[in-house]
Amino acid sequence: MRIFIRELKANFKSLLIWSVVLFLLIMIAVAKFSAFFENPEMLSMLDSIPPAMLDALDMRSFNLTTLSGFYGFMFIYFGLMGAMAAAMWGSDIISKEERDKTVEFSLVLPVSRSQVITAKALAALVNCIGFVLITWIVSIIAVQQYNPDKAFFDFLALEMQAMFVLEMIFLAIGLLLGCAMKHYKRSGSTAVAIILTTYFLSILSGMEEKLDFLKYLTPFKYFDAGNMFRTGQMESIYLIISICIVLVCVFGAYWIYNRRDLYI
């Protein structure tokens, strides 16, 4: 409990910074959206963009002149930010003790390593929940000027749930990296590398039908905003895969951290 509270305090600044970045992203995006909103000229301009380009940017599924369409297009950026923040929190919260050489203090206290992981993972989880809630709230406030209907709010709620699942996947991956990698400097950068790789995989799988199987390898494809928009739900097969990834990573994190030597 004490570790949990200390970590919450120590990570609050980081949550604040991410939230400010997200706030700016939403504000700028919504301001730009005013040029698209119910504008037929934009629609014809979008039609003239080459289809491959639209695929790459995942713009084909949406009518960008509607608020829901625009938010569908925005989802991947929320997902990316959530994934990035979660992976950094997950890996950093464990590996920073070795980076700052504080393990000789914090792990000489009468606590087990499992207790340390649990407390820290919960603190990172609180950050992730906070990040989704902030995205949600800022979005609701930002779109008020367009008088959104209930369908939009339902879609937004679904997107936020999907963003949360993405966060959970990358939080678990980050946690595993932080617990497993003795070279603490590499855990953060490895996490970012995994995110970027899986993100580009998701673009590739959308562009080329032969590469369609890649969609199972990249969490960013699990919750395709277009699909969610059409079906109004997350696909259960991908939810199951997500839960499996999270369980495996978290279990692995505990298993490895309890057995390995701390790097001092």
Added chain:
Amino acid sequence: MSIIDVTNLTKYYGKSRGIVDVSFQVEEGEIFGFIGPNGAGKSTTIRLLLSLIHPTSGSARVFDLDVVTQGPEIRRNIGYLPSEVYYYEGMKVIDLLRYSASFFPGDFTKRMHELSEIMELELNRRISDLSYGNKKKVGIVQGLLHSPRLLFLDEPTAGLDPLMQRKFFNLIREENARGVTVFFSSHILGEVQRLCTRVGIIREGRMAEISDIRSLQQNNYKKVRVMAEGLDADLFQIPGVTNIQVEDGSLNFFFKGDINLVLQKIGGMRVEDVTIEEPTLEEIFMHYYE
């Protein structure tokens, strides 16, 4: 029951040697000195006992609990002062000490102020603003705060000025008088000599000798110096003689055993001068490293 019981403890970091086949016991209430040069394996041994790292083979028990599986229980009664002290930089000294104390049952506020006063530690400063010596003081207060039964001190005096060192030694003696067992690791022999009752000498990862500090100095070794004409080192090639050196017409060596054997040899010679004295720990130590 020994407070620390180490049996054939071995640690390799990949292929590089940490410690090899180290065995020793530390009894309740003693101050055990653990000496060896840098890189001999002192910190490795302590970190194994604190379960920060896990042994390659062999076993170690503290308070009769296994260090690999029962680390958290062991650490309830342990105070540790690492050789280099690092704390959460953003915290104030007082918050850090309270945080540390909160993991142990009891109220240590009074003790915290007592110790800080003795060590002249300012409680309201931020950890990141402290000098190396001041961080060390935080380490001392943090290590002693919760009145542990066993203290691990790893090169504790580095960074402390002589006055603080003396206060620190007094603190350790007071703790020891209350029955606290102390494991004192150092490469400075003078301070081990001042404080410890028994010493273990570690060399290249192996335990070279474990001995009562008195018997190490008095009973076992004598430093013999003989001045005479026509000295021959071969004359003193008798069992127990080690480290023979000839310089400027004098012969120096260590002797361990029945001193009469040496006296008989000397008695048959015409000598200019003879001295037989107890070697300093420093000299004994050098002897182990040659």
